[in-house]
Structure formats: structure tokens, C-alpha cells
Amino acid sequence: MSVVVYKCPHCGASLTFDADRQRWECKFCLGTFDKQTLEAYLASQKETNPDLEKPEEPEQVSAEEYVHEQVDEEFNRNARAYRCPDCGAEIVTDATTAATFCVFCHNPTIIPARLSGEYRPSQVIPFKISKEAAQKAFLNWCKRKPLVPPDFKSKPQLEKITGMYVPFWLYDCSVSATLRANAQKIRRWRSGNYEHTETKYYELYRDGDMSFAGIPADGSSKMEDKTMDLLEPYDYSQMVHFDMSYLSGYLAEKYDVDKEGVWPRVKEKVANDAVAQLMTTAKGYDAVQVTHQEVRIKSRKAHYTLLPVWMLMYKHGDKKYLFAMNGQTGKVVGKLPISIKRAIAWFCGIAAAVFTILFIASGVYYL
Incomplete structure (x- = not known):
């Protein structure tokens, strides 16, 4: 090979x-x-x-x-x-x-x-955020977190930030959705010593055809699905036809979860979005209770593409922490570790300051 x-x-x-x-x-x-x-x-x-x-x-x-x-x-x-x-x-x-x-x-x-073959992506979004910009964003992300371990923000740690093209399936779907709900309009007013309440009840029915384009789901079993979802959205207007030269200087993965493997996740996203779109037409009511909803998939088509992600893995104790950044928009997600020593020192410092303030206040009172 x-x-x-x-x-x-x-x-x-x-x-x-x-x-x-x-x-x-x-x-x-x-x-x-x-x-x-x-x-x-x-x-x-x-x-x-x-x-x-x-x-x-x-x-x-x-x-x-x-x-x-x-x-x-x-x-x-x-x-x-x-x-x-x-x-x-x-x-x-x-x-x-x-x-x-x-x-x-x-x-x-x-x-x-x-x-190549079935593993050749159709499109790619090139990196728009440089490594230096990703490192700066990481430091800004940690800036107001005094309890993180010192080595978490060290220069050797920053050098481990890696640009990776992550495999994604983008689904285009055509759906038909139905929604039934009970709704109420409530009016309150006061007359003399009496307070009146009027409640009107309605039965709602909504039905519509919708099309969704570019619903993403990562095709890598190594990536945490929730983290990849939080990096959305990507600006698809900057997507270009795939060329291997865009990968030069970065890591890249081919998918190991095929389009059928990610479909249940995509289907759930599409169903939630379709119902949400129907709910936007139920405005003007004080309360709405959905009694029935149904989303029918009429057609679907998947496109294999690569999307840019900056990633940094950090191990603290027996736990691993992930920092991830959308390599196009700069959106950041992740969890920060907490240094137990720093937490204890910070707590003791706060406690000492509070004790000092109380002591001074007590002394002034008795004077």
C-alpha cells in the first residue's frame, strides 16, 4: 500500500x-x-x-x-x-x-x-483555525479556572493539540410529520373584590412536509458522539470538493461506523427537529400538551465528508479529559480537571479571609 x-x-x-x-x-x-x-x-x-x-x-x-x-x-x-x-x-x-x-x-x-473507493469522502471543510489560534483559545478557556492543575496549561501540553479531520455522514432527508396537542388560553382580570379566570380549551392538529439538509453524525467510534454534536454547527457554504492535499499537515480518520450505523442518531435528530418546527406554529397559547406525534421518513441520502476538529486529550489521575474545538468556527467544548491541592488551598484561603473579616468586624463592634 x-x-x-x-x-x-x-x-x-x-x-x-x-x-x-x-x-x-x-x-x-x-x-x-x-x-x-x-x-x-x-x-x-x-x-x-x-x-x-x-x-x-x-x-x-x-x-x-x-x-x-x-x-x-x-x-x-x-x-x-x-x-x-x-x-x-x-x-x-x-x-x-x-x-x-x-x-x-x-x-x-x-x-x-x-x-479511495467507498472510503473516499465527497467533500471536506478545510481548517480555518490555525494551531496557534487553537492554543490561544485553549488558554482563554482555562483563564478563569483557578483550580485546574498547573501542567494542564503548560507549554508541553499545548503542543499536544492536534488537528484532525473527523469522518462525518451528512444526511439529506425528506419527511412528513403530524402533531396533535391540547392547548389552553388563560385570561385573568379583577373586578371589585373578585378575581376572575377564564380558560379556553383547544385541540390542535398540525401536519407538514419538510426537507432537511446536512444533518451530521460522526462516523468514528473513537469520538464521543455527544462532544461531536456539541461542536455543531459547521458552515457548509465553505465546503469544497474533497482533495487529499487539504489533509497534508493534519491527522485524518476514515469512518469505521457506516451510514447505516449512524442512521438511528440522525433519525432521532430529524424527528426532534420536525416536531420542533410544527410546534413553532402553535404560538399564542398559554399552555400546550402534545398528545401524539409522528414523523415519517420519505427519503434519505447520506454524504461522506471530513470536518476539521482541534483536539487535546489530558489524563489527570485515572480520568481522561477532552478539549475539542471546531476547526472552522472556533467553537469550544470539553471538561476541565480540578487539582485537589489547589482546591484545598483555595478553600483554605477563602476560609482564612472570611475568618479575618469576621474577627475585625467583631473587634470593631466591641470597641
């Missing part, structure tokens, strides 16, 4: 995608290239050297040859090893990794076979 490294037209070094400038840059000669320039260069290279279209497949090294024979059975079953085209080192990945880095020369590497 072959791997791909996008090369600089000027010096031949590896290129990475710059989210800030939406260009590909060379860290070696500092050259920058837009998509049109890069595509023109690649096309010219293929014309002068047709063999580039059929690269020789590098030797694949099995997990059994790469690791010690005592490694566990799961690793043997899922690990894959490839040779880096730049330095010849072996790159070890799991079965779902589609883009990664060489641990020796740090060159970004893409595994085309993981992105």
Missing part, C-alpha cells in the same frame, strides 16, 4: 496546509502555493513523467515484523505499517488512520488507499 507526501515545487520538501492563509506552505524554503498553482505543477510533473501516476508500491511491513512478538493480539490485528517516502522509516498506524506524520522526519503523510 502506497503513501503520498505533497512536495514543494521549489525545493522538493514536504508541504503542509496553512489554515490561516488557505494556502500550502513549505517550512524549508518558505514558499507558499495556492490550490491552482499546486494543481498546475502536479499536472506538469505527470506530463513529463507519466510514471508518477503509477507510483511503485512500497513494501508493506506487517505488524508482526515491526513489533516484538509478545505484543497483544489486538495490536497485531489492527496495526498497519508503511514506509515513509522521505526517510524510509516505518510509519505505524491503526486501521482507520488516513493521514498522519512520520515520527522520525515529521513529514506529513497521506495513505491514499484509506481514502
Whole structure:
């Protein structure tokens, strides 16, 4: 199985995608290239050297040859090893990794076979938030949290923030929805010494056809579904046709949960949204009680795409904490760990301050 490294037209070094400038840059000669320039260069290279279209497949090294024979059975079953085209080192990945880095020369590497056939996405949203911006957002997120462990905000920890293209299924659905409900309008007024209440009762019926486009659900079993949901929404107007060059410099995963596997989650989202749309027509009532609701799916179509996410995993004690950022909009979600030592010190400090204030106040009173 072959791997791909996008090369600089000027010096031949590896290129990475710059989210800030939406260009590909060379860290070696500092050259920058837009998509049109890069595509023109690649096309010219293929014309002068047709063999580039059929690269020789590098030797694949099995997990059994790469690791010690005592490694566990799961690793043997899922690990894959490839040779880096730049330095010849072996790159070890799991079965779902589609883009990664060489641990020796740090060159970004893409595994085309993981992105071909049924695993080739139709579209991608390129990163709009740079790593530096993601690190700054992380520090701002922690700024007013005095109880987090000191090493949680340390420079080595910040360097672990990783940009990843997460596989998503985007569903387009056409539905028909029905809603029945009881509703009341209540009017109160006062006359002399008496207070009057008038309640009018209504039976509501709503029925409508609706279309939904781009309902997302991540297709990776590694990602926490709730966290991925909280990163929404993405701006689909910035989605482009998939090109492997956008992956250069980032990690990427191929899906391991297919479109049928995520459909129950999508179906629930669509049903909730359809009922919510019908409920918007039940305004002007003081109370509404839904007695029956039904959503019928008339058609559905899934699109496989990659969406950008900045991620940082942190282990504190025996728990893991995840910081995640929408790589397009900058929306942040996650949980922060609490340092027990800092919490105790903070509590003692507050208690001492309160005791001092009470002591002074008591002294002034007796004076």
C-alpha cells in the first residue's frame, strides 16, 4: 500500500496546509502555493513523467515484523505499517488512520488507499483555525479556572493539540410529520373584590412536509458522539470538493461506523427537529400538551465528508479529559480537571479571609 507526501515545487520538501492563509506552505524554503498553482505543477510533473501516476508500491511491513512478538493480539490485528517516502522509516498506524506524520522526519503523510473507493469522502471543510489560534483559545478557556492543575496549561501540553479531520455522514432527508396537542388560553382580570379566570380549551392538529439538509453524525467510534454534536454547527457554504492535499499537515480518520450505523442518531435528530418546527406554529397559547406525534421518513441520502476538529486529550489521575474545538468556527467544548491541592488551598484561603473579616468586624463592634 502506497503513501503520498505533497512536495514543494521549489525545493522538493514536504508541504503542509496553512489554515490561516488557505494556502500550502513549505517550512524549508518558505514558499507558499495556492490550490491552482499546486494543481498546475502536479499536472506538469505527470506530463513529463507519466510514471508518477503509477507510483511503485512500497513494501508493506506487517505488524508482526515491526513489533516484538509478545505484543497483544489486538495490536497485531489492527496495526498497519508503511514506509515513509522521505526517510524510509516505518510509519505505524491503526486501521482507520488516513493521514498522519512520520515520527522520525515529521513529514506529513497521506495513505491514499484509506481514502479511495467507498472510503473516499465527497467533500471536506478545510481548517480555518490555525494551531496557534487553537492554543490561544485553549488558554482563554482555562483563564478563569483557578483550580485546574498547573501542567494542564503548560507549554508541553499545548503542543499536544492536534488537528484532525473527523469522518462525518451528512444526511439529506425528506419527511412528513403530524402533531396533535391540547392547548389552553388563560385570561385573568379583577373586578371589585373578585378575581376572575377564564380558560379556553383547544385541540390542535398540525401536519407538514419538510426537507432537511446536512444533518451530521460522526462516523468514528473513537469520538464521543455527544462532544461531536456539541461542536455543531459547521458552515457548509465553505465546503469544497474533497482533495487529499487539504489533509497534508493534519491527522485524518476514515469512518469505521457506516451510514447505516449512524442512521438511528440522525433519525432521532430529524424527528426532534420536525416536531420542533410544527410546534413553532402553535404560538399564542398559554399552555400546550402534545398528545401524539409522528414523523415519517420519505427519503434519505447520506454524504461522506471530513470536518476539521482541534483536539487535546489530558489524563489527570485515572480520568481522561477532552478539549475539542471546531476547526472552522472556533467553537469550544470539553471538561476541565480540578487539582485537589489547589482546591484545598483555595478553600483554605477563602476560609482564612472570611475568618479575618469576621474577627475585625467583631473587634470593631466591641470597641
